[in-house]
Amino acid sequence: MKPINKLSIQDEIIGFYLLKELNMRQTNGTPPKDYFDIVLADASGQISAKYWDVTVQDKETFLPMQLVKIQGTVLSYRDQPQVKISRIRKATEEDGVSLTDYVRAAPIRPVDLVHTINLTVNEIREPQIRSIVQYCVTKVEEKLMHYPAAKTYHHAYYAGLAYHIVRMLEIGDFICKQRPFLNPDLIKAGIILHDIAKPEEMIAQMGVVTDYSNHGKLIGHIALASNWIVEAAISLDIPLESEVVLGLQHLVLSHHNLGEWGSPVQPQTAEAVALHHIDNLDAKLQMVEDALDTTIETEPWTPMIRGLDNKAIYRLKV
Numbered sequence: 001m002k003p004i005n006k007l008s009i010q011d012e013i014i015g016f017y018l019l020k021e022l023n024m025r026q027t028n029g030t031p032p033k034d035y036f037d038i039v040l041a042d043a044s045g046q047i048s049a050k051y052w053d054v055t056v057q058d059k060e061t062f063l064p065m066q067l068v069k070i071q072g073t074v075l076s077y078r079d080q081p082q083v084k085i086s087r088i089r090k091a092t093e094e095d096g097v098s099l100t101d102y103v104r105a106a107p108i109r110p111v112d113l114v115h116t117i118n119l120t121v122n123e124i125r126e127p128q129i130r131s132i133v134q135y136c137v138t139k140v141e142e143k144l145m146h147y148p149a150a151k152t153y154h155h156a157y158y159a160g161l162a163y164h165i166v167r168m169l170e171i172g173d174f175i176c177k178q179r180p181f182l183n184p185d186l187i188k189a190g191i192i193l194h195d196i197a198k199p200e201e202m203i204a205q206m207g208v209v210t211d212y213s214n215h216g217k218l219i220g221h222i223a224l225a226s227n228w229i230v231e232a233a234i235s236l237d238i239p240l241e242s243e244v245v246l247g248l249q250h251l252v253l254s255h256h257n258l259g260e261w262g263s264p265v266q267p268q269t270a271e272a273v274a275l276h277h278i279d280n281l282d283a284k285l286q287m288v289e290d291a292l293d294t295t296i297e298t299e300p301w302t303p304m305i306r307g308l309d310n311k312a313i314y315r316l317k318v
Helices: 056-061 110-123 127-144 160-178 184-193 214-218 221-235 243-254 270-294
Strands: 012-026 034-042 045-051 067-077 080-090 202-205 208-212
Touching: 034 080, 045 067, 045 270, 110 127, 110 160, 110 184, 127 184, 127 221, 127 243, 160 184, 160 270, 184 243, 184 270, 221 243, 243 270
Parallel strands: 045 080
Antiparallel strands: 012 034, 012 067, 034 045, 067 080, 202 208
């Protein structure tokens, strides 16, 4: 069975895949007919698919995040590969396949990523900053082992959030050495805290976000993380009016930079400016890397990337 990123147009495929997304749609015909609009996934990537003439039994049988065996053909639709599924069934225990084998994951073991985050927390010299960061990490440490960083935009896979944090810490370490006027404690703290409430914002299974929680929809991870900083300060008897609490809240509240991107304030400390650009750089480059890694190798262009203003990426043959 070919992995998804090795498929080519006109390939006939038979194999096991994950139903990462499954939505019921209707054709425009008269009368309209039901069909499944599907995203198939494996550890190498994902591909859109269609299953036509859906029956009542099909609607009761197939759900998102199931492993299925399919037979189909890879066609070209709007210059992008798409699988036309001719046969589909649920995977059974006798097939000997495991869901974990079909889920995309960070390239570094989750236990090592979380270990790096905890080591970095212990490296923070200012005791109040270190204590607040540790308090917040402890709230979600178990979920850091598997949660993605987003639903679709970047690091949207198993342990993607921890991977995003660790890659940002690497960038932050370099920038602090290049720009010694920056406070390394605040840079480390801001990187760890900026998305720390994502596991409370999203509902995820095996690194795939299926929905947003009520807290995610009504409050959001930025406000949640700011609240956790206040909660930590109260628990640790750190004055709420202190520069430490103010500085950490500002890092979290401003890291998206603009109101239309979710930030109530813009970066107005040196470390907040740095944090925004570290986050943006890692997220954007990961979008490019993910698109290249998960696009069929014979395709010269990736699909359009929403987080890059709907631009596609071309594979230079150099």
